[in-house]
Amino acid sequence: MRLQFSWGTTRFVILVGTVAIKFARLRPFRALYRLAKHQMNGEVRVKLVKFDGRPFIGGIKYIFAGIIANRNEYRLWHTSPRYFLMPTLYSFGGGLVNVQELGKSISQEELDVSHPFQEILAGMPPEFVYDMTRSANFCRYKNRTCLVDYGSEETFILFLRPQSRDAYRLTT
Ligand SMILES: Nc1ncnc2c1ncn2[C@@H]1O[C@H](COP(=O)(O)OP(=O)(O)OP(=O)(O)O)[C@@H](O)[C@H]1O
Ligand SMILES: [Mg+2]
Secondary structure (H helix, E strand, C coil): CCEEEEECCCEEEEEECCEEEEEECCCHHHHHHHHHHHHHHCCHHHHHHHHCCCHHHHHHHHHCHHHHHHHHHHHHHHHCCECCECCEEEEEHHHCEEEEECCEECCHHHHHHHCCCHHHHCCCCHHHHHHCCCHHHEEEECCEEEECCCCCHHHHHHHHCCCHHHEHHHHC
């Protein structure tokens, strides 16, 4: 059986058989390193506030970002499945481990011509648009282009709203 590994900034992923097993990465040491770095350039507060309006909560969210992403993905898929989201089958350990269907990686050129929700990105913040148009966050699955990384708060809020036209059941 083929076994592959992939690293994201918040998850470590094992690709095996027909699934992708996504392990949340805890980042206390990286958090300390970044804290020290931003302390030196005086940007601690600015950086933490990016994760949450409250700096302390921002720090906690940074450390547990992988768990939060896994929990968001599982919840979003089970409350509001879309044809362009990679199905998230299981979640264990309060978000420590998620299991998704396995997709096939795609090139940036392929994504550019088959992006499934380009039109709703108009007017969104540039950082979010960048993330939602990176081929590393998409895969081919059952002849569709699917987003595999939908654990951020922004994606959660954006796709939680009911939109019957792209509901998963309508196209499968
Ligand atoms: N369902 C899947 N099928 C195939 N490959 C996957 C799947 N889910 C994730 N991957 C691979 O693992 C990598 C990391 O996964 P993902 O983007 O979800 O993690 P992340 O830590 O949230 O990423 P980021 O660095 O964008 O924050 C992806 O770029 C992709 O190559
Ligand atoms: Mg990613």
